[in-house]
Every structure is written in C-alpha cells, then in structure tokens.
Amino acid sequence: MTPETLAEKVLSATRAAFEALALDDAVLPTQTAVERPRDPKHGDYASNIALQTAKKAGTNPRALAEKIAELLAAVDGVAKVDIAGPGFLNITLDAAAAGEIAGKIVAAGPSYGDNASMAGQQVNLEFVSANPTGPIHIGAVRWAAVGDALARVMRASGAKVTAEYYFNDAGSQIDNFSASLLASAKGEETPENGYGGAYIDEIAAEVVKNRPDILDAEDPRELFRKDGVDLMFAEIKSDLAAFGTHFDVFFNEKDLHDKGELDAAVERLQKQGHIFEADGAIWLRTTTFGDDKDRVVKNSRGGWTYFAADCAYYLDKRERGFDKLVLMLGADHHGYVGRMQAISQAFGDEPGTLEILIGQLVNLLRDGKPVRLSKRAGNMITLNDVVEAVGVDAARYALARYSADSSIDLDIDLWTKHSSDNPVYYVQYAHARVSGVLRNAAERGVEKGESYDAALLTHPRESDLLKALAEFPAVVATAADLREPHRVARYAEELAAAYHRFQHDCRVLPFPDEETTPVNQARLWVVDATRVVLANALGLLGVSAPERM
Structure with missing residues (x-):
C-alpha cells in the first residue's frame, strides 16, 4: 500500500465517520496526506485529520479520531490504528500491505516517482542566462545543475516545462567584448572595461582565421562582435550540453529589438496607465507596485534601457502561453526582484505569476583553501574548471545537493573521495x-x-x-x-x-x-x-x- 493509497483510505474513513456522527462533511478537505512518524514505535504512518477538521465540525477531536480509527482499522491492509494525544492517528500496516510497494515500484520502473501535483501548469523556467562574453562561471554553473534538476522534478510532477536561456547580445557588455577581441587581434592592451584571459586571445585568433582580411575591413569591430558572440555562445552551448544541462529555447535579446517588441510592451504598459514622461525620458511607474524607485524604459537620448528589454521579454513569455514564470538569478541580483515583480503586476498579472529564485555563492576549495583563478578565463572559475576538478556527476550532485539560498564550499578533496x-x-x-x-x-x-x-x-x-x-x-x-x-x-x-x-x-x-x-x-x-x-x-x-x- 502506497502512502497515497493509505491517505485516500484515511479520507474515506473520515467521511464515513462524519456520516456516522451526523457531522457536516463540507468542512472536509478534498485530499489529505499521511506522514511517517519520527519514532517507528508509533506505527508506520500518522494522520492529523481529526485535529484538522473536528473544530470546524463542532466536535471533540479525540472523539472524532476514535470513530475514524474504528472504521480505518477495518480496512484491508491496516493492522491497527492507535490514537495519540488529542487526536493523532498512528497507523500500522500489516506486512503484506507494506510489502506490496516493491512490486509496484518494479512494475512502474522509470516512471516511479512521477506524480500529478503540477499537472496542467505551463512553466517557463529561465536559468543560467550568462552573457556570451566569456565562459560559464561558477555561479552560473550552480544554476546549470539546480535549474536542470528543477526542470526534471517539475516535469516528473506533471508540469509542461520549457527550459530557457536568455542571452544579451545587444548592449555595452557586448561592445566591450568585441573591443577586447579587436585589441587582442591587433596585439594591443585590453581596453578599459574590456575582458581579459586566454579565451579572448583564442576567440580573436579563430575570428581572424575565418576572416583573414578582417583587420582591413571598414568596421572590423562589428565583425568581431558578430563572429565573436557566435563562437563564444557555441562554446557555452557545448559546455552546457557536456554538463548534461538541456535547454528547450535559447532566446536572443536582439530579437526583441528587431521585432519591435519593446515598443509593443511600452504601448501595453501605457494603456495600463503606468507610463509617464519626465526629464526628457520615458518611465514605468514601478513604485506603484512596491519597487524602491521608478524605472526608465527609454532614456533622454531616445535609447532603450535594459529594463525596457526586461519588460518586453516578460510580455513575450506570457504571450507564448506560460502561466507560471520561474526566473533563477545569481546572488548579485537581489535588486532585480522588486523591479521584475513590478513588471509582472504592471502588466496586470496576479502575484505568484512570476517567481524569482536567488542563488548564493559557490566557493571552490582545494586543500581547504579557495581556488580563485581559472587557467583559461583568468579572473574567474569556469564550468570546465569545476568539471575538471571533480567530474560531471560530482559537480552536478554537489551543486544541487544544497538549498539554493545557501552558499556552498565545494571541496575538491571531499567530492573526489571514493x-x-x-x-x-x-x-x-x-x-x-x-x-x-x-x-x-x-x-x-x-x-x-x-x-x-x-x-x-x-x-x-x-x-x-x-x-x-x-x-x-x-x-x-x-x-x-x-x-x-x-x-x-x-x-x-x-x-x-x-x-x-x-x-x-x-x-x-x-x-x-x-x-x-x-x-x-x-x-x-x-x-x-x-x-x-x-x-x-x-x-x-x-x-x-x-x-x-
């Protein structure tokens, strides 16, 4: 007998007890659950349904528990039912009923564990979403493990989940990335706010190999931008695939601009009455929804902001039919929570439509000391560094083993022990x-x-x-x-x-x-x-x- 089957029998016995005691069964829940007691001496499973419902029904919890126990004890597979305290039911199954679960598990095979707790939900789960300006760093590696595992458990629970990676290929960071590639190709120093590390030299060399005359082009920086982003993102995809992390959708921020979705999103927000102009800029009044300050969507120079793209991307997801959006962000993104929730409410969505999960930092340790620098990326630890240190299985397990809101010290010595x-x-x-x-x-x-x-x-x-x-x-x-x-x-x-x-x-x-x-x-x-x-x-x-x- 499974816990779910036993819970159904408990609820059925409770309905029968209500009828026998002439109580109003409208107060009964549509479903209940049983739990394993901490002390095995108290039986195999416990239920507090009598305590939950007696007061609502206007009766004594223990008296109700006694009637439920009487009826439940007569159920095939239940050896005995004891009452503890004010009305807890402690249930002991007979050996045959308890042992049946082994056969059911073997028959179910790979589907055992599947359940319908999230059936009917259309979920967009966005995670990692690192900009294509360098390899996946250790913080994003955590989301690669946790996000992928979360997608799996949601699907096993009946949800239709789309795992999505959003990458910013339209902004100042990409400008700095392309400038860094160009400088490397010319043999110059890394520009201010640029990116360093051996990977920049590798990508720059690959671009030059594919375009031997690139330095003579009218706008070599734009060519380095296009080819460099393509090469970097191809590497990111490859690394994630090797790590076992699957994405259904890779979404380009640039597409939002090209398809006019930023204009459409601001127009929608304007119709909702949340857009205003001040100081030559266009703003979204996010303070209406609890944000600490209002946000600019188009600056005084007529340029779109990152926040405008966030608005358009949120609307794009909702218009693709997702009723639940789960966004996983790094430890340095706490400030995004208020503004993103404000976007959701400004579009008229109910609280809870958007869920934001914040992950904490990961420290890679060797001999008890932090490992701080990558051999390739220079100023950060990358996905490949983690995999090289402990392997894919240990890395995924270690990163998914802890609550995402707690920091992790990933000890190489521990996770490579046999x-x-x-x-x-x-x-x-x-x-x-x-x-x-x-x-x-x-x-x-x-x-x-x-x-x-x-x-x-x-x-x-x-x-x-x-x-x-x-x-x-x-x-x-x-x-x-x-x-x-x-x-x-x-x-x-x-x-x-x-x-x-x-x-x-x-x-x-x-x-x-x-x-x-x-x-x-x-x-x-x-x-x-x-x-x-x-x-x-x-x-x-x-x-x-x-x-x-």
Whole structure:
C-alpha cells in the first residue's frame, strides 16, 4: 500500500465517520496526506485529520479520531490504528500491505516517482542566462545543475516545462567584448572595461582565421562582435550540453529589438496607465507596485534601457502561453526582484505569476583553501574548471545537493573521495551494490519470480526500507512544489543508508548449498525496487547510476 493509497483510505474513513456522527462533511478537505512518524514505535504512518477538521465540525477531536480509527482499522491492509494525544492517528500496516510497494515500484520502473501535483501548469523556467562574453562561471554553473534538476522534478510532477536561456547580445557588455577581441587581434592592451584571459586571445585568433582580411575591413569591430558572440555562445552551448544541462529555447535579446517588441510592451504598459514622461525620458511607474524607485524604459537620448528589454521579454513569455514564470538569478541580483515583480503586476498579472529564485555563492576549495583563478578565463572559475576538478556527476550532485539560498564550499578533496564521506559516491555505490546483488542472483540462477509473498517481509530493516521507497513520489512532488531539488539528493542519501542497513541485516541470496526460499525471492523484489528508485532519484539530478564501481 502506497502512502497515497493509505491517505485516500484515511479520507474515506473520515467521511464515513462524519456520516456516522451526523457531522457536516463540507468542512472536509478534498485530499489529505499521511506522514511517517519520527519514532517507528508509533506505527508506520500518522494522520492529523481529526485535529484538522473536528473544530470546524463542532466536535471533540479525540472523539472524532476514535470513530475514524474504528472504521480505518477495518480496512484491508491496516493492522491497527492507535490514537495519540488529542487526536493523532498512528497507523500500522500489516506486512503484506507494506510489502506490496516493491512490486509496484518494479512494475512502474522509470516512471516511479512521477506524480500529478503540477499537472496542467505551463512553466517557463529561465536559468543560467550568462552573457556570451566569456565562459560559464561558477555561479552560473550552480544554476546549470539546480535549474536542470528543477526542470526534471517539475516535469516528473506533471508540469509542461520549457527550459530557457536568455542571452544579451545587444548592449555595452557586448561592445566591450568585441573591443577586447579587436585589441587582442591587433596585439594591443585590453581596453578599459574590456575582458581579459586566454579565451579572448583564442576567440580573436579563430575570428581572424575565418576572416583573414578582417583587420582591413571598414568596421572590423562589428565583425568581431558578430563572429565573436557566435563562437563564444557555441562554446557555452557545448559546455552546457557536456554538463548534461538541456535547454528547450535559447532566446536572443536582439530579437526583441528587431521585432519591435519593446515598443509593443511600452504601448501595453501605457494603456495600463503606468507610463509617464519626465526629464526628457520615458518611465514605468514601478513604485506603484512596491519597487524602491521608478524605472526608465527609454532614456533622454531616445535609447532603450535594459529594463525596457526586461519588460518586453516578460510580455513575450506570457504571450507564448506560460502561466507560471520561474526566473533563477545569481546572488548579485537581489535588486532585480522588486523591479521584475513590478513588471509582472504592471502588466496586470496576479502575484505568484512570476517567481524569482536567488542563488548564493559557490566557493571552490582545494586543500581547504579557495581556488580563485581559472587557467583559461583568468579572473574567474569556469564550468570546465569545476568539471575538471571533480567530474560531471560530482559537480552536478554537489551543486544541487544544497538549498539554493545557501552558499556552498565545494571541496575538491571531499567530492573526489571514493568513500562514504562523499555523498554522491555513497549513493552511486548503493546503486552499484544493488546492481551487484541482482547480477549475482542472475549468475547463480536465483530468480525472483513473477510474484512474491509480501507478508514475508517482516524484518524491521525490510520495513524501514519499504517505507523509504514508498516516500519517493511525495519527495519529488515536494521538491517541485517548493522549487527545492536538493530534497531529492538528501532523500537518495537516506535511501542509500536504509539499503546498506537492510543488506547488512537481511541476507538476500541463499548460500551456495541452500535452496532458494520465498523469503529470498521477496527480498530480491525489494532489492530490485531499490535499484529503480536510486536510479530514478539520481536521474532527476542528472547524475549517472553506475552498475559497477
């Protein structure tokens, strides 16, 4: 019996209790949930539905709990129901009902963990969005891991998600980038506010190789702009793909200008009554919506601002049919929150249409000391530096393992260890260990069969592991709802620990001179279910599930 099935039975028993006690069932929720109690002595699952509804129904919580317990105890698969405190329900399943989950997991395979908590939602998830003026730096690498994992857990929860990368190819930073390339090609010093590092020399050399006469052109800087951005962005795309980060859409800011979308956005805002003119400039009155100051959309020289492009881009997303926009920004973008939320409300959208997640800093450590400079980029740590230091799997897992609003010290020594101290190794080793048991079973001709007797799974370690396996869909749903994919990583570590304890205390395969028993077969089902869930959890994080280590 899954937690979701048990929750439905709890709600059904509660409805029946309301009817028996002549209470108004209009106060009942449309759905409920059960939780694992901290102390296993209090049963397999707990519910507070009596406490939630009794006061609204005008009755005593404990009296209501007693009636619910009476009805729930009669449900097939429920061994007993105890009442604790003022009305908590502590539910114990019989072994057969608890053990059924292994078969359901094996049957579901890669789809186990999928749920419908976000069904029907059209989500635009924008992350990384680094300007094409240099390689992906370590802060954006964090979003490459977290954003991609978040897209995966949202999709697993039923949402239709478009992962989007927005890049600024129209602005002063691109001007400085092209000027830096031109200076490098001429053998000159990096200009003021320009970009340095070996990658500038590499790209400049590639542009010159492709256009041998570029320095004799009428406007070489414009050619360096076009070709340099193309080369840099091709490298960014390649690096992200190698890191396992997938984007459905790469959106150019320049397209907003070329298609007249900035004019259209300002016109829409003007009709909403939020545009005004002052000091020769055109402004959006964002203070109406809580921003700390009003924002210029067109300056006194008649030029569009970055903020105007933000307005147009927001409207573009909404007009593409997205009802939820999730924007992931770096630690230095706190000031953007107020103005971006003001844009959303100025267009008439409800609060919550736009969600902004702010990530904190990442420090790369070696021998306990910060690694500060890239061999190639010079003044920053890049995605390739991180991958070279710890590998793709460890980098993705490490960066997605922590809440995005906390800073990370990514210790190279820790994340390259082949020991249980290294969280990704610990989880991957559990999957390899599970795979080894199944491989050994196949080599010895020990088959789990088409079915198993779930009632035989009575050992406490079996019970703990089965309950952990049953929790996975709820973990995925919560990770999606709270935008916290790190919950999947922490769950995977807890599951790995539960499996290691199970294998230590519960012999799965018979000794070579013994016959295969129904207990061996039932435990093989549990092992196979563990393999499925560990692989699915690692998959949601974009991390491989090795069969041998």
